[in-house]
Amino acid sequence: MPIPKLPLPPVPDKLKPAPKPPGSVPTRKPLEQVKEAGISAADWVDERTSLSGGLRWTMFRKLPKGTNWFYTLGSACMFAFLSQAVTGVFLAMYYTPDAAGGAYESIRHLTNEVFLGEFVRGMHKWGSSVMVILVFLHMARTFFFGAYKYPRELNWVIGVVLLILTMAMSFTGYLLPFDQRSYWATIVGVNINGTGPFVGPFLSDFMRGGSEFNSATLSRFYAIHMLLLPGVLAAMMGFHLYLVAKLGTTAPPWLKAPEDPELKTDKI
Numbered sequence: 001m002p003i004p005k006l007p008l009p010p011v012p013d014k015l016k017p018a019p020k021p022p023g024s025v026p027t028r029k030p031l032e033q034v035k036e037a038g039i040s041a042a043d044w045v046d047e048r049t050s051l052s053g054g055l056r057w058t059m060f061r062k063l064p065k066g067t068n069w070f071y072t073l074g075s076a077c078m079f080a081f082l083s084q085a086v087t088g089v090f091l092a093m094y095y096t097p098d099a100a101g102g103a104y105e106s107i108r109h110l111t112n113e114v115f116l117g118e119f120v121r122g123m124h125k126w127g128s129s130v131m132v133i134l135v136f137l138h139m140a141r142t143f144f145f146g147a148y149k150y151p152r153e154l155n156w157v158i159g160v161v162l163l164i165l166t167m168a169m170s171f172t173g174y175l176l177p178f179d180q181r182s183y184w185a186t187i188v189g190v191n192i193n194g195t196g197p198f199v200g201p202f203l204s205d206f207m208r209g210g211s212e213f214n215s216a217t218l219s220r221f222y223a224i225h226m227l228l229l230p231g232v233l234a235a236m237m238g239f240h241l242y243l244v245a246k247l248g249t250t251a252p253p254w255l256k257a258p259e260d261p262e263l264k265t266d267k268i
């Protein structure tokens with residue numbers, strides 16, 4: 001025989017909703033209320049910041065016909081940068097920029113003993129090569145699609161700066177484990193820079209932090225790698241994206257614009 005259910009305890013009068021006046025609008029369902037709460041929170045922020053106009057301007061743009069997967073390479077570069085920034089923050093929590101064995105030891109500890117240390121280090125290490133490759137592929141896309149022409153020349157120039165900054169990130173990061181390979185490879189790299197005309201010797205002295213390759217060099221590379229370059233890269237990327245949003249992207253070169261009869265040469 002089934003056990004009879006106990007009756008529910010009575011709801012206190014104070015918690016009962018007030019009786020609705022006759023003819024009032026029915027209340028919304030809980031899910032609708034949650035959705036509206038999200039919208040009104042966004043409204044609250046927007047009323048105070050007017051950010052939605054800027055967001056709409058950046059995100060909702062018309063794209064030319066023929067836009068294809070090659071146009072995602074720029075965003076892929078940006079994602080690679082964000083991934084480097086996030087994994088880099090975690091690496092910095094364990095890294096010690098000490099040339100007298102501390103740097104090498106901190107990397108050894110991170111790789112062998114820290115939970116997921118090897119994984120995060122691997123993501124950062126492989127991610128750097130991925131980012132360089134993506135930037136080159138993106139540059140090739142903009143070159144072969146003729147996107148460097150008027151009115152996007154300035155964005156191409158900013159792109160070249162982004163390419164140099166990305167390679168400088170790889171170069172300065174390579175020294176940080178301070179093992180035999182990174183030490184000698186960076187000496188070679190600094191010496192190559194020193195052979196440049198006019199500025200070469202000043203550049204290599206600046207990189208070393210003097211005429212000797214020592215602990216000052218490691219501190220310098222670390223500061224440049226984790227503070228200076230990411231800051232400048234992020235700012236330049238912001239400017240690059242502003243110009244992309246302002247000018248729009250280029251249509252693929254195989255799509256011809258419809259001929260405007262007004263511009264026919266025989267009319268001039």
Ligand code: HEM
Pocket residue numbers: 070071072073074075077078081135138139142145147148152155156157158159160162163166237240241244248249250251
């Ligand atoms: C960190 C590196 C970079 C990031 C994050 C980045 C990001 C982007 C994004 C998101 C776009 C719009 C979508 C697209 O066309 O892919 C774009 C467009 C563009 N980028 Fe880059 N970019 C980078 C490096 C470069 C480099 C190295 C160059 C060339 C030297 C370059 C030149 C251009 C040009 C000319 C456009 C306009 C494309 C068009 O109008 O179709 N960018 N970039």
